[in-house]
Amino acid sequence: MAGLTQVIIWEVWVLLFALFAVLALHLLTGQINTSGLFMRKDGARTFSPERVQLLLATFAAAFQYLNQVVKDPSHLPEVAPRWIALVGGSHAIYLGHRFYLNRSDKKK
Amino acid sequence: MQSLQYLEIILGYLVCGIVGMFGLVLVWKMLNNDIDLKNLLSDDDGQASSSRFQLMVFIFVIALSFFLVVVSNVKIRQSGLPKPVGSGQQGSSQPDSPIPDVPGGVLALLGISASSYLVSRGISASTNGTTTTTTTAPGATVTTTTPDKKTP
Numbered sequence: 001m002a003g004l005t006q007v008i009i010w011e012v013w014v015l016l017f018a019l020f021a022v023l024a025l026h027l028l029t030g031q032i033n034t035s036g037l038f039m040r041k042d043g044a045r046t047f048s049p050e051r052v053q054l055l056l057a058t059f060a061a062a063f064q065y066l067n068q069v070v071k072d073p074s075h076l077p078e079v080a081p082r083w084i085a086l087v088g089g090s091h092a093i094y095l096g097h098r099f100y101l102n103r104s105d106k107k108k
Numbered sequence: 109m110q111s112l113q114y115l116e117i118i119l120g121y122l123v124c125g126i127v128g129m130f131g132l133v134l135v136w137k138m139l140n141n142d143i144d145l146k147n148l149l150s151d152d153d154g155q156a157s158s159s160r161f162q163l164m165v166f167i168f169v170i171a172l173s174f175f176l177v178v179v180s181n182v183k184i185r186q187s188g189l190p191k192p193v194g195s196g197q198q199g200s201s202q203p204d205s206p207i208p209d210v211p212g213g214v215l216a217l218l219g220i221s222a223s224s225y226l227v228s229r230g231i232s233a234s235t236n237g238t239t240t241t242t243t244t245a246p247g248a249t250v251t252t253t254t255p256d257k258k259t260p
Contacts, residue, residue: 041232074177
């Protein structure tokens with residue numbers, strides 16, 4: 001049974017690695033559309049700091065959590081409240097600004 | 109009894125092989141663009157969406173973390189070593205299960221991420237002049253997006 005468990009573990013590793021590799025390849029070669037990821041969706045199509053901070057907060061929280069798991073993979077670690085506050089605040093800024101732009105566009 | 113154990117192992121390998129083949133076929137189709145991922149991150153307007161992107165990042169990170177923990181727990185069980193103190197299985201219905209409990213903070217993070225995506229979709233829909241209606245029935249939730257009626 002231990003052999004079967006090892007096979008399953010290797011199989012999932014291979015599939016996960018293949019999936020990540022395909023997605024990374026598609027992202028890097030532009031086959032997955034990333035145009036406008038940092039641009040506002042209003043008519044001006046200007047640079048959007050709120051999107052950049054959202055992605056920075058996302059990557060920071062994701063990297064911090066993954067780092068915790070790699071250090072001690074015996075259990076899923078609890079997320080510190082300050083990280084939840086950071087991610088929540090970042091999303092609030094992003095959504096608040098989108099809502100504000102949406103209202104401004106409608107008033108025009 | 110011995111033959112039943114053999115049968116169990118053979119079936120295990122068979123299921124493992126079938127699932128692996130399905131996975132490889134899916135990855136192969138993605139690689140060849142038979143499964144089109146072009147609009148994986150795109151909104152209705154064809155532009156990439158930050159909310160979709162962050163949701164994808166969080167889902168991948170939590171899924172990878174979950175898998176790492178399961179592998180670690182399986183290795184601990186196979187080696188026969190006692191589980192480390194504070195390994196987070198206190199609330200589990202099966203203390204020896206390799207499947208870990210998901211802490212509330214992780215669920216909160218995923219909840220924030222998914223809610224942000226949904227709210228963002230709602231804002232996009234209202235900008236594009238569409239109405240999104242969500243109908244919840246026992247066991248199913250149906251979301252329909254229809255264009256607003258234009259007044260003559």
